Amino acid sequence: MAQQRFVWPLISFVFVFGLWELAGRWPISLAFPPFSKTALALLRMTVDGSLPKAYLSTLQPLVIGIVLCGIAGIGFGIGMGLSRTIEWFSLPIFIILQAAPMAAIIPLITYIYGIGLTAKVLAVVVLAAPVVVMNSYKGIRNTNASLVQMCRAFLGTRRQEVVKIILPHAGALIFAGLRLGLAMGFIGIVIAELMITPTGIGDLISYHSSVADYPEMFAAIFSIIALAALAIHGLERLERKLFPPEIRGA
């Protein structure tokens, strides 16, 4: 069984990379390198330090942005869930933010905050915050009414109701919001680096594209996709460990 868990994904990877190799060798386009060349370029860029250096500058604003969303976004979402007043004046804003194509306002950030770290962090926050806030809010709002009534019947205070019933009940949804927020954060950071601040992995992509080093360009793209997929998959597994479906509230 344990072996099977590895065999199928492995077959899947071999199949996809094999197709990639074939398509690159055909070639369908001069700008589309085969898998082997891309893999070599990835190795080269890792060894010469350009890839690690790019990631250092990409991950810093991503982590800062996600931590900010984790603290302020979750806090705000919980506030919205608990207080009718906060909900009343901020729910419409977040509904609009969640529906709007937030990537469109990233150029606007440059006008206001220039091209530094602040702008990159903001790009992450602008994309990640709505889903983090809305999930926390929904988690709180979906509290099982019967459990809240039980808490009151056994003389629980409002504070105990929040700490012992509402928050544990919302935990799984809040965490899921953070995971979706991270996925949005990856989008935000790459857009920011492509559009406003030519640094980090975005710069690596656009630079190699402009000098027609296509294997390097694809290696950079491939690496950021792989990193995002691994990070989000990791969070998903952590989520299932922390909140097993059978004992979570929501």
Place this chain on the structure above:
Amino acid sequence: MPAEAIVEVRGAGKSYDGTVEALRDVSLALPQGGLSTLLGPSGCGKTTLLKIIAGLIPPSAGEVWVKGKKVDGPGPERAFVFQDFALLPWATVLRNVAFGLELRGVTPEQRHDIARGYIEKVGLKGFETSYPHQLSGGMRQRVGLARALAVDADIILMDEPFSSVDEQTRRKFQEELLDLLKIERKTVIFVTHSIEEAAYLSDQIVLLSPRPGTVSRIIHPAIERGGKNPDEIRRDKNYLDVVDEIWQILKRYVV
């Protein structure tokens, strides 16, 4: 009435949004140490009445007095058993049973000690570390009952506690409930829509008519329980008469 009333309901009414009237002018006296049943067809407001007595829902009219004090919210002398069990899915049986004490700030050693005692009394010894999803419906309701007993309230309010439990489990549970309540000397107010259940368990049956709920009749089944086993009670002439009497009244409300 043999015993003094521990719960008095005076002219209680409840309407929602000023249009839907669930209860109208309900007055009741529930004797100390007895088991009273609120019985009626669905939509007669029996659960609403129970939750008003519990202090979970404020009445729109009238008032409820418990042990000589007017009810304006839940109190330590009342404990509630919920129809849907209302157990914390992320907590073990032990924590769930001790939860009422946890909310009251009892130390962990003390409350776990008390909880273990009641877990044993409701027949769940060995399941202390299980989670609710690992238990059957009947066992979950035993946890709910143990939680209500653990806070040592005088009055146990039970809202259709056996409605999501299968018939065999229900009968077994009813018998054990009677034994347990005899030992624990609780006053019980029990909501049900089962005529047999009401006749089998109750010292006093309050029949409610539907929409809006009003007291239609109060019956005191004179079933001699002493020394009889449950199966003898279920064949007792008085028991069967009570069941029939209730049915004659209730069938008028069934459309």
